Amino acid sequence: MWLNLLLLFCLINYSGSPSAAVTGKKGGNVTLSCEPQPRDITRIVLRRLSTNILDCQNEECESENGRVFKEGSCDIIIKDLRYRDAGKYFIRVYYTNAQTEEYHHIHIHDEISVQKGEDLELDVLLINADKVERSSSSGWTELWTRGHGVSSDRLTDRDETLIIHEFTVNDTGTYRVLDSDNEVWITVTVTESSLDSKGNLSDTDEDDTDDTEHWPVDYWVLILTLVLVTLLLMVLRVPADVVIDRRRHRGPVLYRLI
Template identity: 70%
Template sequence: MFRWLNLLLLFSFIKYSETTIVGNISIHVTGQKGENTTLPCDIKARDIFHVILTRLSKNIPVCETEDCSGRVFTKGSCDVVIKDLSFSDAGKYILRVYYNNAPEPQIREYHLQIHAGTSVKKGEDLELDVLLINADKVERSSSSGWTELWTRGHGVSSDRLTDRDGNLTIHEFTVNDTGTYRVLDSEGEILITVTVTESRTDSGSPGERKDDTAHKSWIIGLSVIGALAALVLLGFIIFVAIRKYQCPNGDYMEGHQRTEEPGL
């Protein structure tokens, strides 16, 4: 009796394993923060009546068309579109596609990676909202490879870093802090990649900006003085030319008048 029961349980376990593994394809998808991305299912539209999308063991509401209030909807046969991506969307997704005449669904597994770029002024704080619930490690690229900045359970690796409310903050940003940052999950899969550059707008300390402004003002002042001097010199040249032209004519008229006076 017990032997037959054990065989039945073993058969049920094998059957369940087969239905969850068959058709399970892992697909890597990348998307840009703030834009849309598509999770392709690559399944023919043959009597599909329902799709279920799960992440972190929770079902995600999926609209049948784009014209809905949600951020997730289906397109084509069963492709799933996620709108206005944020860092919190990164991670693993499971899509189950159910057919009318099939007892078991087709399963697709996705790993969504989010890309972004940002720039920071020298001396300011760089705040990255990347410490997701499924984040295990944050690294930065360097000449010697990847340097760990934060790990789950151990926190930050430097006193220039703080970990608070899901944000990783780098204080007093320097040129050495530029580069690529990535967030990994516990399986070593990349969740987020951020490229950080230095902002050149209004760079420099207040004293440097003040000196630069004074230097520019001094140059502008010299330019104005030079222009005025050129105008004065041009006016003087014109005046001399006019006087030189008038003087011979004046002598001729004066001599002409003198030769006519005796005849009067």
């Protein structure tokens, strides 16, 4: 009897080993994979905190927003990643008289460019974060922590967003958001924008100009000299033509003189 109860307990509470962190780029897709058992699956649930993101009881299913869906036996696809998708997830697979549960941690990375003097807004959902750090020569510097807020007057936290006012080149670098277990949720690489005041790339503007604007001065001197010489020859050629024409009309006279 006790052996039967032990076997039943193992079947019902079997849990797969935790999965490694899954990394995806903002706007891209990630796959939360699972290892199904050799038995019929009756239900698949994707949970985050206390919320069911996806609840599948048939072969094909997807979330209401269409960004989360099942693929294969029990793999879950999340597409069009957003910062708010970062964090911990659990895939629970139900079988007849048994179930498994696997842990996933989604890490999202992104790259943004900010123009000098503008405000940098990091929509990193501070409501679920424990701290925000930036890389520096001395290591990682805390910019915001739960319970203490921002670390300087140039920073503001508003509507789950960290704002860095009047962006400078010293603000470039890598930013990361961590949870209370020091797991990295979001990594953002920030660079200074090369856009001009009109919103165009400075390199593009130079490429679009006429190539003659970049000719050396010697070329212009040579061209100007050729033009002047040509004009001078044209001026000198007119009297010669006139003399020749006159000589043609006075041909008989010249012949008698010879």
